[in-house]
Amino acid sequence: MELNDLEKIRVAKIEAMRAAGMEPYPTRSNVTHTTAEAIRLFEQAEAAGSTEPVKVSVGGRLRSERLMGKLCFAHIEDGWGRLQLFLRVNELGEEALNRFREQFDLGDFIQAEGVMIRTRTGEVSVQVQAFAMLAKAITPLPAAKDEVVDGQVVRHAGLTDPETRYRQRYADLAVNPEVREVFRARAKTVTALRRFLDEHDFLEVETPILQPIYGGAAARPFVTFHNQLKQNLYLRISFELYLKRLLVGGLERVYEIGRDFRNEGVSFKHNPEFTQLEFYWGYADYLKVMELTEQMVAYVCDEVLGKRTVVYDGQELDFNPPWRRLELRQGILDTAGIDIGLYPTGEALAEAMRAKGINVKPGSTRGKLIDALLSDFLEPTLIQPTFLYNYPRDISPLAKGLPGDPNTVERFEGYVAGMELCNAFTELNDPLDQESRFLEMGRAYEAGDDERHPMDDDYLQAMSYGMPPCGGFGMGVDRLAMLLTDQRTIREVLLFPHLRGTTEE
């Protein structure tokens, strides 16, 4: 452990404490109240007109110190808030107060016991009668100054460098309270999603992360190897194929919240591992799923924010149902000026796009071209929550066809703030059709496309036992958390986002 000068000074204090018979890392604390409990207790006593002294023992991290000769004000912070400590030579004696001044630094975890009082300026405080070190910090917190004014935390020169914040998230969290709030909101989001689905009689399940055959999405997987079994395994790119097997088995409403892994580029909305929610709802279809989605997101907004509107990137988003519904064909016509319905083949559509001066990636299928039009023209315009529906068949191999339209499937995606939030369809449950779709995919991707999917024979076996009609749904939970916490990058809602390795060590 390489120590800088500031850290060496603190280590010297540790040695001085031990030499004086005090343990800087005692095994146990003697904390009786959180800061919030202590304050509440005192305010209640005050309101009741009680003269009985409120005695507490509180613990927390030392966040500010104001040394005034023979007295000292300090703030400690625990997981519930902040509390001012008032240390006087009158109660503590000169020796103890000097010990506090000399051995206690900002960032240390300490314990203080005493009587709750209100100081002359009116701040609820602990008049300290005894104190102890709970855990000495060696590295100073990367916040120069931090205080509470009118209940607001004011920071002067805090920790802002994104790289340091992500690599040392512990320091970021310790020093930036709004970061802690983001992750509290994220946790509430996940809890609310679970509660909503539980209340709608969905069963939460867990399916394999290590899979011998990956599928359910078009993405490159991470590959790993089981030494004993001498077997290649893939980290899942979706839960879909396993969850639908469960509907075959009679678990007709299931969901899973967990991690997906995709071996692709990173961006403000992509991380190599991300949290996905998928649910499958027997006897439903994509229209019913749309309605449930609206209700679910509105429910989450209520639980997390207490309201259904949120300002994201300066724009107010309204999550009140119903969301705007826009047929994909119409949306592309409105924004790109091309009616995909007039071009049933990839060649014809590519021709129409070139005529408009749009760059066409050679070898693209019709579906990929439509997806490109969607991404480039339509997606940026979808700010308010919108369901795009009816998607091209060749990029949706697990979705059921739209009756009467051989090129189109019953699929929708939810877009908010120009970003894809969720993806759902009426699930294909015809095993023979499914098999031919797999084969179709295999041919379309044959020319060395590494998104080509292996045939999953066991999945077909499951389908052949019969799966009830159902609507399936997938949503990026990180992206929902971004929207609800007004964060413009996924890294801000991941505690430990993926960063490149450093060259040291």
Next chain:
RNA sequence: GGGCGUGUAGCUCAAUGGUAGAGCAGUAGCCUUUUAAGCUAUUGGUUCAGGGUUCGAGCCCCUGCACGCUCACCA
């Protein structure tokens, strides 16, 4: 992967090719109701790494690394 930008003290930031600085933190002294903890003094640097140009490089050039923005990729 491409383009643009950034990298200087623990943190936030300065510094025409000419002595590397400030605020806060730290250290020392003074101070019995503070709240950007006041006054006084003071310590602290592999300027991301490695090469080059130059009498002289934080600054200019090259290579590499990391981060940010952006484009590409990504159902």
